[in-house]
Amino acid sequence: MKKQLILLLYIFFVSNTFAQISGYVKDKTMQAVPGVNIRWSGTNEGTISDAEGHFRLNTSENNNILVFSNVAYNPDTVDISKIEKQDRMEVILNDAISLSEVTITKQRLGKIKSRTAVFNVETLNTHELRKAACCNLSESFETNASVDVSYSDAATGAKQIKLLGLSGTYVQMLTENIPNLRGLSSAYGMGYIPGSWMESIQISKGTASVKNGYEAIAGQINVEYKKPQNSDKVSLNLFTSSTGRTEANADVAVKLNEKLSTSVLLHASDEFLTLDENKDGYMDLPMVRQYNLANRWYYKNDGYILQAFIRGLSEKRTGGRTDDSYKIGVDTERYEFFVKNGFLFGEEEAEHNHEASEEHEHHNQSSLGIILNGTIQNQNARYGLKNYDGHQNNLYANLIYDASFGEYHKISTGASFNTDAIDEKLAVNILPENFNRTEYVPGIFAEYTFTRKALTAMAGFRADHNSVYGMFITPRFHIRYNILDHVHLRASAGKGYRSPNVLAENNFLLASNRKLKIAPDLKMENAWNYGFTVHGFIPVFGKELSLMGEWFYTDFNNQVVIDMDTDPHAVNFSNLQGRSYASSFQIEANIEPVKGLTVTLAHRMNDVKTTINGNLREKPLTNRTKSLMTLSYQSPLRKWQYDFTTQFNGGGRLPYPDSNHLLWEREFKPFTIMNAQITRNFKTWSVYGGAENITGFVQKNPIIDIQNPFGTDFDASMVWGPMHGRAFYLGFRWALAKSSN
Amino acid sequence: MKTKHLLITFVAIFVLATNLNAQSGKSNSKKTVVFDVSMHCESCQKKIEKNIAFEKGVKDMAVKLEDKTITIKFDTLKTNENKLISAFNKLGYEAKVVETVPAKSTAK
Numbered sequence: 001m002k003k004q005l006i007l008l009l010y011i012f013f014v015s016n017t018f019a020q021i022s023g024y025v026k027d028k029t030m031q032a033v034p035g036v037n038i039r040w041s042g043t044n045e046g047t048i049s050d051a052e053g054h055f056r057l058n059t060s061e062n063n064n065i066l067v068f069s070n071v072a073y074n075p076d077t078v079d080i081s082k083i084e085k086q087d088r089m090e091v092i093l094n095d096a097i098s099l100s101e102v103t104i105t106k107q108r109l110g111k112i113k114s115r116t117a118v119f120n121v122e123t124l125n126t127h128e129l130r131k132a133a134c135c136n137l138s139e140s141f142e143t144n145a146s147v148d149v150s151y152s153d154a155a156t157g158a159k160q161i162k163l164l165g166l167s168g169t170y171v172q173m174l175t176e177n178i179p180n181l182r183g184l185s186s187a188y189g190m191g192y193i194p195g196s197w198m199e200s201i202q203i204s205k206g207t208a209s210v211k212n213g214y215e216a217i218a219g220q221i222n223v224e225y226k227k228p229q230n231s232d233k234v235s236l237n238l239f240t241s242s243t244g245r246t247e248a249n250a251d252v253a254v255k256l257n258e259k260l261s262t263s264v265l266l267h268a269s270d271e272f273l274t275l276d277e278n279k280d281g282y283m284d285l286p287m288v289r290q291y292n293l294a295n296r297w298y299y300k301n302d303g304y305i306l307q308a309f310i311r312g313l314s315e316k317r318t319g320g321r322t323d324d325s326y327k328i329g330v331d332t333e334r335y336e337f338f339v340k341n342g343f344l345f346g347e348e349e350a351e352h353n354h355e356a357s358e359e360h361e362h363h364n365q366s367s368l369g370i371i372l373n374g375t376i377q378n379q380n381a382r383y384g385l386k387n388y389d390g391h392q393n394n395l396y397a398n399l400i401y402d403a404s405f406g407e408y409h410k411i412s413t414g415a416s417f418n419t420d421a422i423d424e425k426l427a428v429n430i431l432p433e434n435f436n437r438t439e440y441v442p443g444i445f446a447e448y449t450f451t452r453k454a455l456t457a458m459a460g461f462r463a464d465h466n467s468v469y470g471m472f473i474t475p476r477f478h479i480r481y482n483i484l485d486h487v488h489l490r491a492s493a494g495k496g497y498r499s500p501n502v503l504a505e506n507n508f509l510l511a512s513n514r515k516l517k518i519a520p521d522l523k524m525e526n527a528w529n530y531g532f533t534v535h536g537f538i539p540v541f542g543k544e545l546s547l548m549g550e551w552f553y554t555d556f557n558n559q560v561v562i563d564m565d566t567d568p569h570a571v572n573f574s575n576l577q578g579r580s581y582a583s584s585f586q587i588e589a590n591i592e593p594v595k596g597l598t599v600t601l602a603h604r605m606n607d608v609k610t611t612i613n614g615n616l617r618e619k620p621l622t623n624r625t626k627s628l629m630t631l632s633y634q635s636p637l638r639k640w641q642y643d644f645t646t647q648f649n650g651g652g653r654l655p656y657p658d659s660n661h662l663l664w665e666r667e668f669k670p671f672t673i674m675n676a677q678i679t680r681n682f683k684t685w686s687v688y689g690g691a692e693n694i695t696g697f698v699q700k701n702p703i704i705d706i707q708n709p710f711g712t713d714f715d716a717s718m719v720w721g722p723m724h725g726r727a728f729y730l731g732f733r734w735a736l737a738k739s740s741n
Numbered sequence: 742m743k744t745k746h747l748l749i750t751f752v753a754i755f756v757l758a759t760n761l762n763a764q765s766g767k768s769n770s771k772k773t774v775v776f777d778v779s780m781h782c783e784s785c786q787k788k789i790e791k792n793i794a795f796e797k798g799v800k801d802m803a804v805k806l807e808d809k810t811i812t813i814k815f816d817t818l819k820t821n822e823n824k825l826i827s828a829f830n831k832l833g834y835e836a837k838v839v840e841t842v843p844a845k846s847t848a849k
Contacts, residue, residue, distance in 0.1 A: 039807060069807040077781065631752070636801040637794035644751050676751065683795045737788065 022056035024407075025049045025068065025091045032407075032453065041065035041077065118449070118456045118478045119208065120490055120533050120550065122146065124201040130688070131632060131643040132675060135239065135247060135269065137198070137223060138190030142675055143645050145588055145602030145628040146203055147221075149190075151723055154702035154716040155319050155328055155383075155511040157286040158188050164205060164218045164552045164584040165606035165622055169498070169505050170527075172208065172216035175223045176309070178338055178373045179213055183422055184392040185377055187507040188332065192313055194267040194292055196237045196249035199224045206531030206552050207476045207494025210445045210460035211400055211412055214474040217496035217527050218554055218582070225309075228253045228263035229298045232735040241729035243285060244273025253738070260299050265311075267292040276322050277725055278698065280706050284724045286319030286328065305342040311335070320384075326709035328511060330381040338373040366403035369414075372396070383510040384709055387427040390504060395419050413446040416464075424503050426510075435503055440467040445474075454482035460494075469524045472497055490533040497526040500560040502573050512715040515570040523575050527556040546590040556580035559610065564620065564655035566613045568663075569712050578611030582619075600630040618653045621668075621720050625650030641679040643690075648672050654718060663704050663713060668720040671697050685734040696725040771800060773814045773842040774822055779835040780809060788832060796820065796828050810839060 025033045032053030039046030040063040047057040066078045068091055078091060124140065132142040138159035141147035148162040161168040173181040173189070181189035201223050208216035231253040239247040246269065253263040268291050275284045294311035317330040345366045375394040381387070400414040417440075424435040443464030450457045458478040465471045476494030483489060500522050509516065533550040559580045563572040588602040604626045608619040627648040634641050651670045657663055677690030699721035705713035780786060786806050793799060793811070798819030803812045813825060822838050829836035 037807065041807075041809065067807045637799065638790070639794065642754075644754075646748060646751075674748070674751070683791060737791070738784075 021059055022054065023091060025053045025055065026407075027092065032451075037067075037069045039067050039069075041067050118458050118480045118490070120205045120492070120531060122203045122205075124203070126199060129195060129198060129201070130679065131630075131641075132645070132677060132690070132692075135195050135245065136191045137193040137195075137201075140195060140198070140201060142647075143600075143628075143630050143643070144203070145586065145600070145604065145626070146205060148623065148626060148649075151719050152187070152717075153508040153511050154699075154719050154723060155282070155286070156188075156330065156508050157288060157317065157319060158508050159190050161190065161221075162622070163203075163221075164554060165582045165608040165619070166218040166554060170217040170496075170525075170554075172212065172220045172496075173223075174212060174220060176225060176307075176338065176340070177212060177222055178371060178398075179215065179396060179418075180336075180373075180375070182215075183377075183394065183420055183501050184379055184390045184504045185334065185375075186501065186505045188315070188317070188330065191288070191290070191315070192292070192334065193223055194247075194249055194265075194269075196235075197225050197251070197265050197267065197292075197294070199226045205550070206492045207478070207496065207529045209458075210447055210462040210474060210476050211414070212398075213416065213418070214443070214462060214464055214472070214495075214497045217498065217525070217529060218552075225294070225296070226251060226253075226263065226265065227298060228261040228296055229255070229300075231263055231738070233738050235733070235735040237731065237733045239729065239731040241727055243271065243275060243724060243727045244287075245269065245271045245729075255738075259301055260297070262295070262297045265292075265294040265296075274322055275724065278700075280701075280703070281321055281323065282703055282706055283319050283322060286317050288315065288317045290315045303344045305340075305344075307340040307342075308338070310337045321709065326384050328381075328383050330379065332377065332379045334375065334377040336373075336375045338371065340372075341368075341370040343368040366401065369398075369400040369402075371398040371400075381507065381510070385429060386510050387425075388503070388507065388510060389425040391423045392504075393419075393421040408450055408452050410449040410451070411446065412449075413444075415442070415444045417442045420499075422501065422504070426503060426516075428516075437468065439469075439499060441465065456480040464497075466499065466524070469499065472524070472526070486537040486539075488533075488535045490531070490535070492531040493528065495526065495528050497524050499524055500573075502560060506562070506571075506573075509571055509717055512717045513569070513710070513712055514564070514715060514717070515567075517570055517572045519572075519574040521575065522560055522573065523558050525556070525559050527554050527559070529554045540591070543591055543593060548588045549586070551585045552583070554582040556610075561610055561612055563612045564717070565617065566656075568656065568658040572613075576611060578614070579616055580610040581608070583607040596634045596636065598630075598632045600628065602628045620653045620655045621718075622652050623649045623720075624652050625670075639681055641677075641681070643675075643677045643679075645675045646672060647674075649721075652720065654720070661713075663715075664701075664718055668699075671721055673697065673722065684736065685732065687730070687732050689728070689730045692727045692729070693722055693724070694726060698722050698725050770816050770818045771814055772817050773812060774825075775839040775842065776811045776813065776825070776829070776836045777839045778809055778811050778829055780806065782806075785834070789829070789834070792832055793825070793828060796825065799825075811836075812842070 025036045027033050034049055034053055036049040037046065038049060038055050038057060043063065047055050049055040068076045068078070076091065124144065128143060129140055132139065138149055138161065141149050141161065146163060149159055152158040152160045161171065163171045169186055172179060181192065185192060201221060203219065203221050205219040208220040231251065234252050237249040249267050251263060251265040253261065255261040270289045271285065271287045274287065276282065277284055290313070292311065292313045294309065297308040299306040313334040315332040319328040320326045373396040375392070377392045379390040396418045398414065398416040400412060402410065402412045404410040419440050421438045422436070426433050426435065441464050443462055445460065445462035447458065447460035456479070460476045462474045463471065464474070474495050474497065478492045480488065480490045502518050502522065529552065531550065531552045533548065535548045538545045538547060556576055559576040560573055561576050563574065566572060584604060584606050586602065586604040588600065590598065590600050592598050606622060606624055608622050609616050610619055629646045631644045649671055651668050654664060654666060654668055657666065672695060674694040675690065675692045676694060677688055679686055679688040699719065702716070702719050702723060704715040704718060705711055708714055778789070780789060786804050789811065790802065790804060793802060793813070798816040799813060800816060801814040815825065826836045
């Protein structure tokens, strides 16, 4: 008691007589932030936080506003007159990446690699997303070196992504940090998220956090939608292209009171032209009509945040022969909702803890998140004479408790429950087959993070029980160490699992007449992923060159092997017997040589091999290399923006053709894609126009035996290049900014 | 081959665009002034940047939120300090001139 009193007196003495204040700056990952500029507003008086994020400075007589600033973070101000005991403050800065709204104007680099996160994360914010036509999620990666986007086949217009040389099914897709686009939606899901709804995208390569489940094998891609609490009041986007795509997007955000805001997001698009540039009697791109509507809510009270989201989607896809003799039709209906509750504890406690804080830091803060998410999807598809009907119900609940103990330790723990009911019916030549499956997966997880100075180490485990496949354990480890201020190392190792959904994921194969042979005993796919990243920030003539080298290796224990080699008229799905791996090495350089001009150069080498029918073979339809160059220039007042992207795609292998009756090549050759866009910004609106695939390169004869859509040779799955030549587009954006105080 | 030509063309356009913008600052009628502006937040900064950029005569601008200063390069034939101050006032901010940067060391 006496001791406390003395301590209290001591603090009183320090804080009033010497009029000094001190504190500690950290970021959201609870890591100390050194080198933060701390100044009294409007003056040059101040200090800089030390290597451990601590600072101390004299109070100012006529100034109560402290400004905290550092390039990697959003600046923050603290009014110390409102703090009762200002002897010890704790300031948490937000990464410049987390609030993309702000980032657009703060940083010219639209693509930001986090310097502090333990994961290898890349964020694409609105600024980056606006560099290309970008109609939906699948088209958002054009200016990105890590993610490849290609057509799944030559008929349905479905697009798939590849990360680290592995197909998109091995990438866990999240929207607002909730697993999404799983199961039925894996074939066409990349088109379900309109470009103008997205606020930012986070691409995380390699193993991920265990908090969001066990499904991330090659990586994780998270999409953040526009949020009612920080969106423009009204925004409008119109788009049209020479390929006949017309799009209208509108969203409205309303702040009902200090605590409650809501927004409505609308999207309608239509591709109404029958395109057949190569005159093969087959549509180059299908006609797609989509309506998409969402409503979201945000409520914030002291220590409590509620977010709710609901949306409905309807899509109609029509392709096939222009004379209607062979038709492809895919009708989709999808409904989604989520509710997120966040409770924060311990903030008050922290304020009452000042007595102790002078000697030891006690940051005993904690939060509880409860997430509930549900999806219903119906898909009816027709590929010539084949009919596919799919229905999926999904319900997902996740409870996460985060607590930090002292400066260095953080623990996240929780439990999740996921259920998928997938009913599929496939009728080939009027012979219906049912594929029904219901999975219940309860799971628990814990993750520990240790952060000190230049080191962050993280270990996570989860245990899940799948009602079909049984019990399994997911361990994941991450470490980040800044050997120098300008050189950061990251390493990770972790396991991932997923249940195969052969029909849904390979739906596009129905647009071919290959016989589907699915082994009855398919097991869960599972793999270890190892990653190593070196990221250096090198000063070059007063500019900062960011140079990054990374290597990721995915080693499959079990995989559903898609064998299109053994029989050119069939595709076999079976469990892996032997080795299967994907090795991906990438180097990327970013620099702003002249004010306003950003240059990115990247090169990647993939080595992806799978044991197919007893032989370790290169994975077909996978580029061996990819290079990317992007140039982006913004005029001094940001009135003009020019963007130019070139991709060099290396060649690769094609599935084995019938050796007696050679219908296609064994290899595909390298090719180049170029895109360019010009944007003109005005006070409240902007216009943009551009060209895609400027060189007009198209894959010749993408459909095998096109004349006989009902014959055994007919195959639309040999796709490795663009289906459509040069295209032009024009777009318009208008926004009524929210009023700022 | 065609690809290479196109690539060179685009790079040339970029270099040209960059140069054009750099050259536009060489005229004698340009003046660079630092203003002290009563802004407090990110959204104020955004609002100011968006609007002042479209004021007549403004050539370049650098906002420093932490100092509450805005450095503006403008064409003296088209606008002046007072006009810019009233533009700030219109947006709801107080502004005053802190200093005039000598013509040789213009704002970055």
